[in-house]
Amino acid sequence: MTVPNIFHRSGIRVAVAMSGGVDSSVAAAVLQQQGFQVFGLTMHLWDQPPACGTSRSCCTPEDAYDARRVAQVLDIPFYVIDFSGLFRRSVVQPFIDDYARGRTPNPCVRCNETLKFDILLNRAGDLGADFLATGHYVRLEESAGGLQLLRARDRRKDQSYFLFSIPRGQLPFLKFPLGGMTKAETRAVAARLALPVAEKSESQDCCFVPDGNYPAFFAKEAPGQLTPGDIVDAEGRLVGRHAGIALYTIGQRKGLGIASSRPLYVSAIDAVNNRLVVGPEEALYRQELELERVNWLLEEVPVTPLEISARIRYGGEAEPARLALGPDRTATVSFREPQRAITPGQACVFYREDRILGGGWIV
Numbered sequence: 001m002t003v004p005n006i007f008h009r010s011g012i013r014v015a016v017a018m019s020g021g022v023d024s025s026v027a028a029a030v031l032q033q034q035g036f037q038v039f040g041l042t043m044h045l046w047d048q049p050p051a052c053g054t055s056r057s058c059c060t061p062e063d064a065y066d067a068r069r070v071a072q073v074l075d076i077p078f079y080v081i082d083f084s085g086l087f088r089r090s091v092v093q094p095f096i097d098d099y100a101r102g103r104t105p106n107p108c109v110r111c112n113e114t115l116k117f118d119i120l121l122n123r124a125g126d127l128g129a130d131f132l133a134t135g136h137y138v139r140l141e142e143s144a145g146g147l148q149l150l151r152a153r154d155r156r157k158d159q160s161y162f163l164f165s166i167p168r169g170q171l172p173f174l175k176f177p178l179g180g181m182t183k184a185e186t187r188a189v190a191a192r193l194a195l196p197v198a199e200k201s202e203s204q205d206c207c208f209v210p211d212g213n214y215p216a217f218f219a220k221e222a223p224g225q226l227t228p229g230d231i232v233d234a235e236g237r238l239v240g241r242h243a244g245i246a247l248y249t250i251g252q253r254k255g256l257g258i259a260s261s262r263p264l265y266v267s268a269i270d271a272v273n274n275r276l277v278v279g280p281e282e283a284l285y286r287q288e289l290e291l292e293r294v295n296w297l298l299e300e301v302p303v304t305p306l307e308i309s310a311r312i313r314y315g316g317e318a319e320p321a322r323l324a325l326g327p328d329r330t331a332t333v334s335f336r337e338p339q340r341a342i343t344p345g346q347a348c349v350f351y352r353e354d355r356i357l358g359g360g361w362i363v
Contacts, residue, residue, distance in 0.1 A: 013037045014131045014175060015124035017116060018070065018078070020063030022197045023135030023178060025070040026186045029193055030177040031133055032074055039077040039127070042067045043120060045087040045111075046208045060207075069196045081123060083115055090114040092208055096222045099246040102271030103345025106162075106314075107206055113165040121170060131175050138163055138356075139179030140171060147171045149297050149356045154182040161314045164349045164359030165295045218246050229274035231258065234267070234283065242276050245269055251284055251341030265341075285338035291331040291348055291360030298357055301325070309351040310335065312342055312362065318351045331360055 016028040018040040032038045042064050064080055071078035091111050098105035116134065124132045136159045137152035149171065152158040166174075178186060190198035209217045218225050226244035233239050240258040242248060247255070252266045256278065265284055268277035289312070296302070304325045309318035310333050320336040333348055342362060349359035 011037065012131070013039070013129045014133050015039055015041050015127060015129035016133045017120060017135075018042050018067040019135070019203075020060075020066035020070075020197065020200075021135065021203060022190050022195070022200050023137070023186060025067070025135070025195050025197050026189050027133055027135040027177045028070065028076065029074055029189060029195065031175065032076065034177075036131075038074070039129070040067060040071045040079070041120065041124060041127075042078070042080045043087075043115065044080050044082045044084055045115075046084060046092075060210075063203075066197050066200065073193070073195055079127070081120070083119065086115060086119060087111070087208075092221070095208075096218075096225070098345045099218075100222070100225055100271060101345075102245060102269035104249040104343045105345045106347055107208075109162050109165060109347055112162055117163075117166045117170050117174070121173060125173075131173055133175035133177060135178055136163060136176050137178050137181075137183075138176050139354075140174060140176050146299050150179070150354045151351070151356070152178075153180050157183050160351075160356045161311055161347065161349050164297070164347060164356055165293075166297070167295070168297050168299075171297070214247055215243075218244065222246070227274060229276070231256065231276045231278055233264075234277060234279050239264070239278065245271060245274060245276065248276055250343040269344075284341045286342050287338045288332060288334045289339075289342050289348060290363045291333065292329065292363050294325070294329045294331045294358060294360035296358035302357075304331075308333075308357060311349045311351065312339060313346055318349075323350065329360070 014031050014036045016024060016031065016038055018024045018028060028038050028040055044064065068078055091107050091114065094110060095105045095107045121132045137154055137157040138160045139150040139152060141148050141150055149160065149163065151160045187198060205212045225246035228244065229242055230238055231240035231242050240256060248266050248269065250266055253263055256264065258264055258278065262280060264278040265281060266276050267279040267283040270277060304323055306323045308321055308323050310321040311318040319339065322334045324332045326332065344362050346362050347359050348362055350357040
C-alpha cells in the first residue's frame with residue numbers, strides 16, 4: 001500500500017506529538033512523505049517507577065525512548081518537554097478531586113484539552129511550527145461552513161470522543177494524518193518504513209495509574225479516598241461495605257462483595273456520606289442527563305432544541321437524542337431510549353452523522 005498523498009508542501013513546519021506508539025510515529029512519517037518539515041515533541045508527564053516497565057500505559061520513559069528511536073529513523077529533530085508539574089496540577093489533581101466528589105473522570109480528554117491542544121500547541125509555535133499533528137484517528141476537513149471535525153474512516157479506532165473539548169479556534173492549526181487510514185494500514189506503513197514500534201502493543205491504561213492498579217495509586221496519592229464505607233440499597237438498607245468510593249463507578253458489579261439472590265450494580269455514589277447505592281440492572285437506566293462546560297465545534301452556538309446523536313462513553317454508540325441549552329454552558333440531553341449507566345464525570349459528545357458538533361461533561 002502507499003501512504004495517502006493528500007498534498008505536498010515544502011517549507012511548512014509541523015510538530016508531531018510523539019507518544020512512542022505506532023500511531024504518532026506513522027503520523028510523523030506520513031507528514032514527512034507529504035513534504036512537510038517535521039519535528040517530534042514528546043511530553044514528559046509522569047515519572048514511572050522502574051517496576052512499571054511492562055505497563056500498558058503510555059507516556060513512560062520507555063515510550064519517550066521509543067519516540068526518540070523513531071525520530072532517528074526518520075531523521076527528524078526531536079525534543080522532550082517537561083510538563084510533569086502542569087500535568088499533576090491540570091490532570092492528576094482534578095482526577096483525584098473528581099473521585100472525591102463521586103464522579104468517574106476521563107483524564108485523557110482533560111489532557112487533550114488542557115495540555116496537548118493548548119500548552120503543547122503554543123510550545124510548538126514557539127519552536128517554529130505552523131501546525132501541531134497527532135496520531136488520533138479523526139478527520140479534519142474543509143467545508144463551505146469552515147473546518148469540520150469528523151469521525152475516522154476506521155470506526156473501530158475512531159477517537160473523536162476524546163477531542164470534543166478542543167476550542168474551535170485551534171482547529172486551523174491542527175493535523176490528523178491518520179483519520180483516513182485503518183489501523184492495519186498504519187501498521188503496514190510502520191513495517192514498510194522499518195519503524196522500531198511497528199509491532200508495539202497499544203496503550204490501554206491511564207498513564208499515571210500503571211497496570212490499572214487504582215488501589216495502589218490512591219494509597220500513594222490520596223489515601224483519604226480509600227476510607228471504607230457503607231453499601232446500601234435504594235431504600236437505605238445496609239447490604240455491605242466498600243473499600244473507598246474512588247474504587248467504584250456507576251454500573252459496576254464486580255468487587256462489591258455482596259451476597260444477593262440477584263445481581264446488584266452500583267447505581268449511585270454518595271460522596272457526602274461516603275456510601276455506594278446499589279440496585280438491580282433496571283436501576284441503571286435513565287433517559288436524561290445534565291451537562292456542564294459545553295464546548296461547540298460549530299461556527300456558531302446553535303439554536304436549540306437540537307436533534308443530535310449523543311455518545312456517553314468512548315466504547316458506546318451515538319444514540320438519537322434532543323439537546324436543549326441552558327445558561328452558562330449547561331445543557332440537557334434527552335435520549336429517545338433510556339441509556340445504561342450514565343456516569344457523572346464522563347463526557348457526552350454530540351454528532352450529526354460523521355460530524356462532531358461538540359460535547360460537555362455529565363453532572
